[in-house]
Amino acid sequence: MTDEEFREKYGRDPVKPGQHTKVKVYWDRIIIALILLILLIFGIVKGIMAIVGAIKGSGDDSSSVTDAAVSVSDESSPDESEDDSSQQENISYQFIVCLDPGHGGEDGGATDKSGKRWEKDDTFKMCTRIKEILEAKGVTVALTRNDDVLLSLEEICTAANDSKADLFVSIHRNSAEEKFKGVEIWVNNHEPESDTLLASNLLTALDRVGINENRNVNYGFIGEPQSNYQVNRQTHMPSCLVELGFITNDKDNELLDKNFDAYAEAMADAIIKTAKELGIVDEQGSRLHEGQYLSTKPQWDPATNTYHTEDGDVVYADAIDPNAEDKNLKRTDIPAQQDTQQTDANTDATQQNNADGTVG
Numbered sequence: 001m002t003d004e005e006f007r008e009k010y011g012r013d014p015v016k017p018g019q020h021t022k023v024k025v026y027w028d029r030i031i032i033a034l035i036l037l038i039l040l041i042f043g044i045v046k047g048i049m050a051i052v053g054a055i056k057g058s059g060d061d062s063s064s065v066t067d068a069a070v071s072v073s074d075e076s077s078p079d080e081s082e083d084d085s086s087q088q089e090n091i092s093y094q095f096i097v098c099l100d101p102g103h104g105g106e107d108g109g110a111t112d113k114s115g116k117r118w119e120k121d122d123t124f125k126m127c128t129r130i131k132e133i134l135e136a137k138g139v140t141v142a143l144t145r146n147d148d149v150l151l152s153l154e155e156i157c158t159a160a161n162d163s164k165a166d167l168f169v170s171i172h173r174n175s176a177e178e179k180f181k182g183v184e185i186w187v188n189n190h191e192p193e194s195d196t197l198l199a200s201n202l203l204t205a206l207d208r209v210g211i212n213e214n215r216n217v218n219y220g221f222i223g224e225p226q227s228n229y230q231v232n233r234q235t236h237m238p239s240c241l242v243e244l245g246f247i248t249n250d251k252d253n254e255l256l257d258k259n260f261d262a263y264a265e266a267m268a269d270a271i272i273k274t275a276k277e278l279g280i281v282d283e284q285g286s287r288l289h290e291g292q293y294l295s296t297k298p299q300w301d302p303a304t305n306t307y308h309t310e311d312g313d314v315v316y317a318d319a320i321d322p323n324a325e326d327k328n329l330k331r332t333d334i335p336a337q338q339d340t341q342q343t344d345a346n347t348d349a350t351q352q353n354n355a356d357g358t359v360g
């Protein structure tokens with residue numbers, strides 16, 4: 001068949017061996033199509049990302065609202081909204097607290113095993129940090145010492161009373177054999193409600209952060225329930241003495257270092273909570289109580305060195321514990337020789353004498 005005949009029969013040219021049909025390729029169109037496709041995919045991806053982002057974004061918003069609600073409710077004010085919490089930053093609490101960093105100067109207090117860590121430094125750092133936190137919330141804070149100096153307990157109590165503070169917190173570190181651990185707080189043995197509230201709020205707050213052992217709120221003086229720590233005797237306002245863990249226990253020291261800011265925050269919050277609960281200030285921080293807030297514990301009169309109840313009765317004249325001052329000077333950190341509450345005063349008193357020797 002000739003090509004002519006083939007064409008007539010099939011309407012096209014015959015394909016010969018080695019000859020390929022030439023297909024016209026429209027490269028320009030393909031390129032344009034590819035560009036359009038890429039643009040389309042790019043657009044779709046961008047669109048999806050925008051949608052996902054929008055969904056995720058609204059999710060974040062809702063979770064941050066939840067977080068805020070949780071943190072507010074953590075402060076046991078479940079009815080406060082997010083707006084209130086932002087307002088809280090502007091709240092200025094109108095009360096005075098006196099913080100007493102235990103020991104100072106040549107009196108280093110207790111020390112750890114290495115002999116490098118001193119109680120006076122831990123207490124000063126902690127009080128300074130609490131002061132910063134409270135001052136940021138408008139609280140007036142007096143420190144019994146502003147640097148590394150030694151004050152007598154007499155001077156500490158006078159400074160506290162002169163500051164007209166509504167609350168007083170003395171901070172110490174405990175010391176004993178290594179097995180003793182945890183936090184305990186001491187309150188006047190007349191068990192005044194206001195002082196007990198302050199102590200239990202502090203202990204609860206610290207316990208919530210995490211302490212090695214909760215050694216409770218205790219009354220009187222270790223081993224001598226009939227006596228008091230001088231700072232709980234001669235201060236007029238609700239007071240307590242915090243033994244912030246044993247400096248002789250590695251785990252207690254580790255916890256203090258790890259939770260340093262959290263402990264400071266917790267104690268600052270507990271102090272504000274107490275001021276509110278005692279009605280010194282309202283929820284907004286405005287002052288409710290007129291004049292200095294006084295504890296119901298017998299009030300010490302420095303002129304006569306006597307103690308008076310609210311009714312003006314003299315409770316005890318001077319001689320409640322003639323040695324108390326001396327003991328307190330050396331023994332704000334008496335090792336607790338037993339884990340249980342001090343029920344056997346005689347045993348404890350003997351142990352304290354031993355302890356005094358070790359603490360020095």
Ligand SMILES: [Zn+2]
Pocket residue numbers: 102103109110119172173332333
């Ligand atoms: Zn101490």
